[in-house]
Amino acid sequence: MIHLDCDDLFDTWRQQARWLLSHEVDPSLVSWASEGVADLFASDDAPPETQGPFQARIPRTLLDTLERAARYRGDQRWSLLYEVLWRVSHGDRSAVLAGDKLGSELQRRIKQIQRESHHLHAFVRFVAMPEGEGPHYVAWHEPAHDILHSASEHFIGRMGRRRWLIATPRDGVYYDGERLIHQRRCPIEWQQLAQNADDPHSDMWLTYYSHIFNPARLNPTVMQGHLPMRFWKNLPEGALIPGLIIQARTGKQQDGQASGIKGRGGKRITLGDAERLQNP
Structure with a gap:
């Protein structure tokens, strides 16, 4: 087993993978450190020192796909990319398709990356x-x-x-x-x-958020799908959300109004007022 460490850099991994590929080193014989943690079962076999004879033609689109997938943090982060590269370089382009087991995992990781980018923009x-x-x-x-x-x-x-x-x-x-x-x-x-930044407008934002929150339309499962709980602690409104959910579950879903609005007196509309509204 050849053990490598690319320091979680795609360009470094790309050079290492190209070197291994030139010697047709099978993916099962290579292990990359992930998140700075080495594979406990990997040996210290040295990688080849010279360029190998095998010359693979790698589509540019594949490299772009692998670069996006490389942003995923998880098990087999780099080994999976090399396995995809190996299969495509040997003529099996189904390795990037969702219908393939390996390709399905690759596409899942890319979707996770896209979703996490959206979370950055939104939260x-x-x-x-x-x-x-x-x-x-x-x-x-x-x-x-x-x-x-x-x-x-x-x-x-x-x-x-x-x-x-x-x-x-x-x-x-x-x-x-x-x-x-x-x-x-x-x-x-x-x-x-x-x-440690102190937002001088935080109180105004919290007041606004608490008033636009509509308990009558609350669906906690859908809400957490769009706004995962792991982000709440870093959002100004995050401290309000649990309390607003509890209030909705204990009765506010029935009237759909915040207490500050519900308690206000309304204006009585007479028959004449109603006619004028219908016939301006």
């Missing part, structure tokens, strides 16, 4: 910072996969020339108004800045 909450030389806006996010660098480009066209920063437990991005800077190891100062 990042930027906090405005005091005017200064640093970022104008900061945010803290905890993605399940390595999507920050690619998915954060979404904000470049939406934030104008403003400087902004998104920090995560692993990596971070900073847009200085001209270019997007990605740090694979998020600096401690970025993390502290994003986690």
Whole structure:
């Protein structure tokens, strides 16, 4: 068994995989470290030192597909990609199709990556910072996969020339108004800045959110499908959601109104008023 470590970098894995492929090293004989943890059953067999004779023609579209799937964090993160590469290079292009067992897992990972990118776009909450030389806006996010660098480009066209920063437990991005800077190891100062930022408008936002919440239309299962619970702790409104759900379950679903609205007096409409509304 050949044990390799690509440091979770696609370009490094690509070079290693191309080298192995040139010697037609079977996927069952290769193991990659994942998340910095080595395979306990892998030996220290050395990989080939010279380029092998086998020359595979790899479609560019396949490399793009593998690069997207490489952002997935999980078991066999890199080994699965090499198995797909091996099969396609030997003429079996069904390895990328959903009807194939391997291809099905590959497509599932790509969908997870797409979904996690959507979560970044939907659930990042930027906090405005005091005017200064640093970022104008900061945010803290905890993605399940390595999507920050690619998915954060979404904000470049939406934030104008403003400087902004998104920090995560692993990596971070900073847009200085001209270019997007990605740090694979998020600096401690970025993390502290994003986690400790005080939003002066948080009370206003919470008041707004609590009033637009409609208990009559609450479906917790659907809600958690669109807004997974793991994101609640990092959302300003996250602290309100459990209480709003409890209130809905204990009676508010029946009237569909927040208590602040329900208690207000209404205006009585007379018959004349009704006629005028029908015949303006």
